[in-house]
Amino acid sequence: MASPYETLGVKQDASQKEIQSAYRKLAKKYHPDLNPGDSAAEQKFKSVSAAYAILEDEDKRAKFDRGEIDENGVEQAQRSYYRDYAQGGDAGGRYRNAGGSADFGDADDLFSSFFSGTRGRRQQTARGDDLQFKLEISLSDAARGGPKTVTLPGGSTLELRIPPGVRDGQVLRLRGRGGPGFNGGPDGDALIEIQVLPDKLFVRDGDNVRIEIPISVREAVLGGKIEVPTLSGAVSVTVPANTSSGRILRLSGKGFPNRHGGHGDQFVTLKIVLPNTPDPQLEEFMRGWEGGGNFNPRRA
């Protein structure tokens, strides 16, 4: 076996600095991790390291020079190198870096995804992207539901069945109508967010719907039948005699369909409205109305 001086390629009287420099040069050349495919590198690196272990320590170097220890004087511990793990599953792909081959093959090349390798060695299938759309509908459409055609930005159309009672902001999912899948993966979904436009008459309140209906003084005092619009068409409603402004009538089952298969209610708030122009006859009557002078609604 070669002497440590021969192994490092230095003279017997080399300085410690020369020895270190020689060792560094050889270590860089033979380190197994810098030569992952060279099985001989490990043995060379081991003998270089063993030689350096003797010569770097002036004490041991002197012992060797006096013949007190031989070139095997410093036992090298068995060790493993990173190259022994780098290509197994040991590191779980954490150190994978395909930068060296990412440009192999054009994007449409059969092998490009193999070399770009960002998804790992096995080609993964991936679900297509979900595409998001918005659809504006009227409040009555929201109440009734039914089929609706959505025109997509690309010009294609989607047939959509709006569930009766759909809420503002509710998202309808059309499975498989989104972006195409990759490598045979399933297509994504189309997600359609419903925007219910404000209505001139109706205000939604959960499953219920509210509406304000003007009535005349005569209707308020004497009562009578009036027409009230509902989501499903006008209905006839009786205003009781002696009705104050703000009185709320409930039309049972005339609200939105709810999740339990029933319907909410419609609440009709009555509001007394006077004629647009002052009516001398009405003024005359009010002056002569004795009860009216004594009644103060602000006093309990």
Add this chain to the structure above:
Amino acid sequence: MNDIEFCRVLEIETATLNLWVEERWIIPGGDHGMLYYGDADLARGRLILDLLKNMGVNDAGVDVVVDLVDQLHTLREQMRSVMDAIRQQDVTVQRSLRRALDAM
């Protein structure tokens, strides 16, 4: 093993390991709650120590080396897969690939 055991085996300070992890020379497995270090990380740590201590490579040099080492192993792995795939082909396909390589 956890970070404390890792540092004990390599005889390094935890601050040193933190720096290595920050530089992504070492990428522990697991999530933030429970990081763990395996034999591959340990062997990688020994390579980093060899570079820093025995070969006189500075931090910037280590950064370059580990990056190239990772690329090299990934290329080796891809090359091995290509070779495996070629071996699975019909012998006439293998021969024609060999001829094409010889002609390069």
